[in-house]
Amino acid sequence: MPLNFVLFLGALLFCAGLYTVITKKNTIMVLVGVELMLNAANVNLVAFSRFDAVGIQGQVFALFVITVAAAEAAIGLALVVKVYQHFQTANIDEINELKG
Amino acid sequence: MIDLHEILTFNSSPFMYLVLALMAVPLFSFFTTGLFGKKAPLWASFLLLLNTGLAVYLLLTNIHAELQNFRGQWFQLGNISITLNIMVDELMLIMSVIVNFISLLVHVFSMEYMKHDKRLSLYYRYLGLFTFSMMGIVLFYDLLLMFVFWELVGLSSFLLIGFWFEKKSASLAANKAFIMNRIGDAGFITGLMILFTQFQSFDLEAIKTLMLLSEIEDGNWIVHFMNNGEQVFNSIDGRWLSAAGIALFCGAVGKSAQFPLQIWLPDAMEGPTPVSALIHAATMVAAGVFMLARIFVILDAQALEVVAIVGAVTAFMAAIAALSQFDIKKVLAYSTISQLGYMVLAMGIGAYSAGLFHLITHAFFKAGLFLSAGIIIHQLHALEDKDVSFDPQDMRVMGGLRKHMPKTFFAFLFCALALAGLPGFSGFLSKDAILLNLSAWTDHKGGGFYIPEVLAFATVIFTAFYTFRMIFLVFFGEFRLPSLIQDAKLKALPKDGNAKLMVPALLLGALSLSLWFGFTLEAEGSWLYHLIETPVFLVPVSYAATSLIDIPERYFEALHTIIPAVSIGFAFIGFVLAYLAYKPGAKLEKAFVNRREPVGPLGQISFYHWYQDSLYTKIILPFILLLSRCLAWFDAQIIDRFLDGLAKLAVVLGHVTKWFDKYFVDGLVNLTATTSGKVGQLTRSIQSGKVQTFVVMSFVFLLLILLLLMF
């Protein structure tokens, strides 16, 4: 499978993720969007690591990313819960009190 | 090559202190008089008596001694030393006697005239200050120092005119005098700049020496000399030479009340009458002429022509203005301007001796006129009380005073005749000399230069006319005051003043007889005239005017008999006209008494002095004030706003960026939204999604940076 298919997939994922992050109202969905973006990167990493002269750093990296992403997601969800306690909603539009 | 420092040798001798005393004594009087309270007049007059004595002594001892000068350094400017130079020559000696003498008389006169004033001692201090600064002008043979005292004289004149500052008119007159003088002085300073640039000194001796060495080469005025060791080579456009002369003359225009700055002098009559006699008739106003005499030799042809024309015009205009005044002091003021015009004219045509001669004679008779007028005013003023009030300077309330105050009459008459220039009186000699030279000058020059002559001779008629008009109105006919105040009753009739008033007036009256100046009908016959001989011009030949001395004798021969005859004739015509118009019972006299102001264009022009004053006060001054207000508005509204604007702009930008940070993004989001199709729902969903807008915004900006880098 030629590399550029994979890269294209990655780019697509990335855009989809970004789009989700930008547009979705529900915080959970936004987090999901982030996950998508991260995974776009992962796809790239794994794909490139095939061409790694010395090893498989890419794949290692991908693993790390997944773990960190999990942690991040955990914190994210925790925060969502916290927010829900305060705002009785997870709708990001309604969480908007800090004004500059 | 000559070195500036060889000219500017510092030298002094004990004799110098004697000369300096001439200034020191009045200054001393200025400082000490305040301490004497009631006795102040006596003290001041005593000091001035000393000074006069000293002046006379110096005159007698040094009049024929060779010139001597004292020079010292005032301060060092870079490597140029600014010097003080006192020159003892005839001019200085004579002037110092005149100034001190008349000042002394005024001191004495004022004892009576001002005795009821609450600020009497202050008045005498001011007189002291004036005499001091006037002596400064006379003594210093150095343009810078001359200018210094020039301005100080202006200051003391300002103080004395505004002495009764509670009167608004007085304070305004004082300002007018000072500012008009300042305008002239701006010219003076310009002259100083030019001469200093060229000669690196203000010392007249240096200036004259170097002027002699300077020459004109293809239109450039170059001078080449050493200044302690180092070569100085200055070359500027030749026209600056004429400019220098004219600029300095501007100073004289201001001080000697020449056209177009003369309008301050009539207003200056707001001051006490003795002051008018001293400052605005005899001495200060003559300072301009004196200064012209000092710089006479460095004036070039063009400058001299300007001087001559200005002089003639002034003499004529003022004479016209004097024709129709009601206020006796106003008449005298305008006549002063007119006579000063004669002197300046004389200088302009190169009649150096004649001009100065007229200065001297005029000093006496005009002071005399003012003092006698002062007596009349004083005595009439004494008649005023709570139910009788009138303007004691107005000739309409006078008339027939010959009977009531005969001494005053004679004092006044003698001076008046001198003014009118009738033979046997001093004025005749000097004026005759001027006219003589004038006509010689005209014949020699030819061309359009007959205008000054015409004006000058016309002025002779007018002078005689207004003089005799004054005499008839004041001294002949009936005393009009009683008829003017029907209801009230005068407590007494006017009478001659006491000795303090009369002695000075009579003295001056006597001095306006010509026999003191030599038993002759021609200026040449007078010892004084010969004492002051005309110097030769020092300016480069190509620019120099032809001195009268060089004018061949034949020009004069014919004139020697004609001119006196003509001038006497003209004076007589003036007298006859005045007699017909204003002799007691003449219709003009009647009309005059109960008219507010003269009728007819001529009358108006004359009464309002060619409307020059209104030109200043109604057009120029308002314009300047308007301009200043506009500028102030401009400053507050435009410049300040603009610079503040920059500051505000920052704040506004602050708003913008803040707004940008918050809301601009939505727009972008909508944009992305439209691209991604389903507008409606998206926009709704994103409206205030702050975090998301943040993300979008950042991302968009990243993209922008990218774009910026790619192209």
Add this chain to the structure above:
Amino acid sequence: MAHLLSFIVFIPLVGGLLVLLTPKTYEYLYKVVTLSSLGLTLLLSIYLVAGFDTGLQEAINTEQQLQFAEKADWFSFSLGSLGEISVDYFLGVDGINVTMLVLAALVLFIGAISSWNIKKHQKGYFGLYLLLSTSVLGCFVALDFFLFYLFFEFMLLPMYFLIGIWGGPRKEYAAIKFFLYTLVGSVFILIVMIGLYNSVYDPLKTAEAANLSVSGMNTEQIIEAVQQQVESGAIAKEDLVKSFNMLHMANDANYIPGSFLDKAGLSTVFGQPARWIAFLALLIGFAIKLPSFPFHTWLPDAHVEAPTPISVVLAGILLKIGGYGIIRTAYAMFPDGAYHYAWLIGFVGIFSIIYGAMNALAQKDLKKLIAYSSVSHMGFVLLGLSAMTVEGISGAMYQMFSHGLISAMLFLLVGVLYDRTHDRMIENYGGLASQLPKFTVFVTIAFFASLGLPGFSGFVAELTVFIGAFKSEATNGAIPFWMPIVGTLGLILGAGYYLWTLQRMFMGKFWVKDKHWLSTLKDLELREYIMLVPLVALTLLFGIYPALLFDLINASVISFVDHISPLAK
């Protein structure tokens, strides 16, 4: 007496600390401390002038021409490839700043006296006042650009608070305006300062750093040698010791070849030679402080809002720092720029003269009127400088000095009136002469002094400026003949607005707008005499005997003009 200058500069600081340490219960001590410390400063500076050698004639950019110089390494370090940077604690006086130093000491002292009736927050007030004094004095004697900049900037803070806390109704606005304007100016200066010390090296220190064999050479020879070697590139860039020394900056030979501002002047900014731009930046920076059109608008506000003593100090000294800065930095370091922009400077000068006078003519507020007259008078300084002749420069300096005295006097007098009635509007008074004769005498003297009547210092200054300016075209062609001639309009207008004011406020029948003032309008009291009489005396003294001041500055001015005049090149 060693370290005389340091004492002069830092005694007020010590006083300030004392004030801050004194508890509120001994409030009366604040004035005592302030007065005594400033008095001591004044005495010392007079002592300094007494010991000042007027004959010393050396090149303006050498340290031999300095007197009472104090030089100590402050700090120095090598900043990477910039090479060694050394900042010195470097004070000294020459003819250019000695007069300013004395003036500052004097005016500060008088300002302290006039602070007598400051009531609120005395501790803060006098503390800040003394702080201000130190920074002002330091600004005049500092010859290390870093040190100078420190004092220059540090002036702003005390001033900001003095205006902002003790000022009038719109004090906040005035304070911030003052601060911002001056800061903008100082940013310009900072830019050039950075550029300068990056381009200038210190020969002697370089000799050490590059350890040249300098055995048996005297200073001049060493400098000579170093400069040659740098010229030839024998000394490595890293060994060069960059210097903040203003005198070095004023010497072309000390510019690193190929550096941004070197004498070759090849590098350009916005298409203009960098040296010209640098000059312009410095000029603008200080012109804001001077202030000259069009940067003057902060002055009226600051003056009107500031309390009397601060107005006195502001007009008396702070404006002079602008003029002094232009002479010491802009002109001394970039004569070529000065010559190139002479026309501009001269024009701004006469424009300020006339513009300021015209504005003064239109003012209703007496203090504003005087503020604008200051703008007009500072115009003379610019005119004199632009001429680049000995007379012009001396005139400019003389003008700064005399304006220091006269404007101080004027603002004190306004303060006197304001204390009585809390009103400065001209049209609210009339015929004061009959009510307050002594006050009127002083006002009249001050006005005539300010409009340049001979006998007062102002006249000598203006005359010198004029002849210097006129001489310019004939000798070096910096500015045309017509400029000084047009400038004489300023004399007439000056007479105009002063006499008009005199006539409106003091002459005529006595009346005041508010009847309550009748009781408060008392004539001068002793304290006010103590402030005014010395000023009047000095103005007269320097008007009658100018040699007092010219002898101090002549030698330096001559060498300064030799340094800057394009003909000397």
Add this chain to the structure above:
Amino acid sequence: MRAVLAQQNISLTNFLNQVAEGLGYLQPEITLVATLILLLLFDLIFKKNKAFGFTAIASIGFALVGVLALLQWSSETVSLFGGMLSLTNFSLLLKVAFSFGGLVTLLIAWRGKDEIKAEFFKSGETLIMLAALLLGAFFMTMTMNLLLVYVSIELVSIASYILTGLTGDRKRSEAGIKYLIFGAASSAIMLYGMSWLYGFTGTLQLDSDSFYAGLTAVPMLPLIIAMVLTLAGFLFKLGAFPLHIWSPDVYEATPTPTVAMFSAIPKLAALTIVFRLVQLTPDTFDWVPILTIVAIASMTVGNFSALWQKDAKRMLAYSSIAHAGFLLVGIITHSETGNEAMLFYGLVYLIMNFAAFFLINQFESITGSTKIDSLKGLGRSMPFAGVLMVLVMVSLTGLPPTAGFNAKLYIFSALWEAFGQQENSWLLWLFIFGLFNTVVSLFYYLKIPYMLFFKELQPNGIQTKGRSADYIIGTLLVLPLLLLFFRSDWFVDLMNTINFVF
């Protein structure tokens, strides 16, 4: 790991030795971890009034970390774990600074109002998270490997999210979630960029030859894209334009001590990473335009947005954005001078900010609010604190006689030098913009002295008695600012011993 092994083709055993000796060099980090665990255990073991214990452990721990870092001081570079970390005195200096920061944070919390005290010292997690944040920052200063860069950044970020959002009121939870989403998104963007870099070079090791070679080989366009995307994450941590927007909200919501930490430590850490990236990319890639735009924009946006802020913390947030711009200047000059100036600026900035927040915190503990208006007239009733505040503000503006001025002076000198050599107009504009931004910043920095001194104290019965302890600490924090102005050579000489090569 195999990758790394293969890269340096060495046997497992001496690789393990390497790890072992590497660990020897990581005493500070280890100590931090230890502190962290201790805090955890303490929290679990004891039930009530743990405040003293927490304080003791945390402060001793942080202090110890600092000391250890100092003890390691040496001028040569040590590369650990097969070059994944490189320990230079540059990173050591920063570590010392960071642990100092940690200590000050504790101080601020200790002097803070009761809620803050409670949050910090009642239960452990705040302190634990602080420790974690520090740990992340420490690694950021050393890492040479993209992987490690990512991980350490995330460590810092996650700790920050928790510190922001997991406790406290709705405001904080809101700020937290926003912070997290924004942060996660930007780190995702960065990661995507990194993946591309990896693709170009086939390595994650920044200092490896193949990385260099790869970047030189790649065509400009994709490289720029990748670089900018990668930069995004760093800029996010740096709080620089265009990823600065989170900071105001977060700063406003989070308690002052935490903000103090956020404002300084992650910033500097991120700065080192940007610095390293710029250092190690080949000269074929021109960083100047990108960073110049970012710097100018950060200064301008930061300063201008700060103008209208009502809340002191929010204002300082924007000011910190502006300062990020100034810090970048040092990197842009790309010269030894620039590096030193940047480091100088960074450290001075750290001190300034901690001082500022300490004083704000002190006033907050009196007035109970961080609104600027709430400072009205306080300077008159507490002149000493007022003066300290003024000094700090002056320093932040960058005027004499404070170290803030020297920092600006040196960094712009470096810029000037760079301009003098390259005559690159980007630099000139940066120079002019930067300096005139000083004037703009004056507007808002002066607001605080203005409120403190020009306004009258409003008569609500707040107790304005300054506490001597605050005065002492405040003085200790402000004194360096003055000292470093008058003897900045001390500090610069220190900079000279720093070696900026990794």
